[in-house]
């Protein structure tokens with residue numbers, strides 16, 4: 001993307017300081033992210049082109065983010081925290097909207113860049129996993145009294161019944177002609193279909209409550225400070241109503257993986273039980289008293305659920321001809337499928353131990 005064009009887009013936002021440069025940042029799978037550097041000591045900014053084929057209602061999404069960040073900002077202020085570092089700050093466009101739509105119909109948004117932070121791609125210590133769990137626990141806790149309506153930014157995002165309807169259509173279309181070579185992988189999905197639907201039924205029936213959650217809690221969506229403390233959750237595009245369990249499960253999917261999300265060396269991919277225990281410890285230290293008993297009962301299962309969903313989503317995108325996730329090679333979505341399936345199997349084989357750890361840690365914080 002041309003610098004001139006990026007500078008022109010940045011100039012549409014309420015950035016009071018003189019802009020020095022705009023450069024690419026990070027490796028998100030969905031949006032395109034840039035950093036806007038300003039002169040002197042003034043803050044820098046994050047400029048994002050939101051992926052409108054994935055987010056059909058960017059104005060609604062930005063309104064969600066505004067509501068949630070202003071709620072969290074109040075909580076941070078009440079607690080005497082630093083409201084420019086412990087929550088994201090949305091910068092509106094000069095016309096007052098929370099986004100700018102360019103002449104090509106692309107949607108852009110700006111937030112304040114928080115300096116001196118670390119975003120990890122992988123958890124390298126139990127301490128980090130514990131802090132990460134506390135961070136998401138605190139995020140959920142701060143939103144526990146949030147009661148404004150939120151737009152559903154992606155329909156049925158963690159709803160496996162909805163995912164299966166997409167999956168069935170995708171298989172019927174076989175858009176890239178890849179289905180016939182994927183009998184084994186498709187079997188992985190089908191053999192667990194009923195079990196996953198049975199779990200989701202508990203959500204549909206209200207046995208497991210729906211709350212306001214982040215929905216994309218992989219480790220690099222949390223900012224840590226230089227002392228190893230969690231500052232805030234970023235990438236709030238998917239903040240919406242969902243079971244709290246999904247944030248836990250998605251975090252476990254990334255914090256506990258001893259390999260990479262797309263590792264081609266499957267021997268490296270396992271779920272680390274000590275990392276599971278550490279994350280769960282951090283999470284429950286913040287949330288044990290607020291969660292319902294059924295949520296605690298299904299906490300360990302949520303890791304299997306979200307990892308399974310991720311296998312399905314990567315495989316479905318491969319079958320669709322790679323339309324959703326950015327890929328680095330033609331087989332990337334299949335590699336991701338295999339690596340996430342290996343992780344799922346590792347979780348399944350340790351499931352009883354995971355349940356035992358949750359029970360023990362919940363008792364610790366509930367002093368039962």
Ligand code: GN1
Nearest residue numbers: 028029030031216218221235238261
């Ligand atoms: C995407 O945007 P990013 O890279 O944080 C995806 C998540 C997946 C994740 C897999 C909106 O997250 O749901 O779990 O990739 N986000 C969306 O790494 O689909």
Ligand code: MG
Nearest residue numbers: 028220221235
């Ligand atoms: Mg992200």
